[in-house]
Amino acid sequence: MADPLLSVQNLSTSFFTSEGVVRAVNDVSYDLMPGQTLGLVGESGSGKSVSALSLLRLIPNPPGKIVNGEVWFDGEELMSVDDSRMREIRGNDIAMVFQEPMTSLNPVLTIGRQLTEAIELHMGLGRTQANERAIELLNMVGIPAAEQRLFDFPHQFSGGMRQRVMIAMALSCDPKLLLADEPTTALDVTIQAQVLEVMARLSRELGTAVIVITHNLGVVARYADRVNVMYGGRIVESGEAGEIYARPKHAYTLGLLESVPRLDARTGRLIPIEGTPPDLTNLPDGCSFAPRCRFVTDQCTTERPVLQEFAPGHLVACWNSEAVALEADTILASAHTEEILEEETANV
DSSP, rough: OOOOOEEEEEEEEEEEEEEEEEEEEEEEEEEEEEOEEEEEEEESSHHHHHHHHHHHHHOOOOEEEEEEEEEEEEEETTTTHHHHHHEEEEEEEEEEOOOOOHHSOOOOOOOOHHHHHHHHHHHHHHHHHHHHHHHHHHHTTSSSHHHHOOOOOOOGGGHHHHHHHHHHTTTTOOSSSEEEESSSTTOOOHHHHHHHHHHHEEEHHOOEEEEESSSSSHHHHEEEEEEEEETTTTEEEEEEEHHHHOOOOHHHHHHHTTTTTOTTTSOOOOOOOOOOOOOOOOOOSSSSGGGOTOOOOHHHSSSOOOOOOEETEEOOOOOHHHHHHHHHHHHHHOOOOOHHHHHHHHHO
């Protein structure tokens, strides 16, 4: 079996504030294979974006700090390399599509200059060659009249086109790993589908591994090979996408799936997850999801469950995963949840 391209081991990132220590990412571990697409899902504040920024050591210090863990990328441990080496890796071997395309581009630089800057820096190309590469990238992501649009400024592009430019920038140096943080935020549903299809096609053609961070379970069902479900700074369930959607083993994952509108039940009421996410400055001794969980027992409030294998390749951190699995089989057996979510994504 091939070695993983990315191996995250016991990663923990905290923010030291006047209100206390915010444990944004807490003991996170997972592997990502070359060419694989991993979906990171969970509510706002669950640690998805911070975990991705930690991989690139982009946590602002102060107040943030990576307090523990190792990140092995292509045989190299990123937490121990010096800043100069890390700058070589960012944008070249690991690229990131940040949230909010409306604000991620520099408003006073042309699109062409923002594209060619990284190409010249990491690939050592001259201005003419870099411009040719930039035109190639804009064509690749579906921007018409690419040669003329190099001289346009961000405000002359729509939101969807700006996101395509962000993807082109991320792919400019043929990275081995692409981190896409909410790549469809603030875009209308039609443009969302187009942007996601561009990313999926480029991943297939270039063999780039992708981590997609999103709230949209339909996106994950359609595009991800594996899924990590995060809650309270931890991974609470991890497995193949089809397995997670068909047979969730954690109450939080089941709650996320139950709260999604379904095409086969338009008249039914949505089932929300009661309560609010945990205070990351004061996490409980037991399971962080216990106050919101309908399967809670005394053990859940006193002992924190560890992530362990429930079935081959399917990991879950829950003391009552058997009970969750039984209810999930009953609720989702006739729903074909993964297919429904894929269809909803395809129809946008």
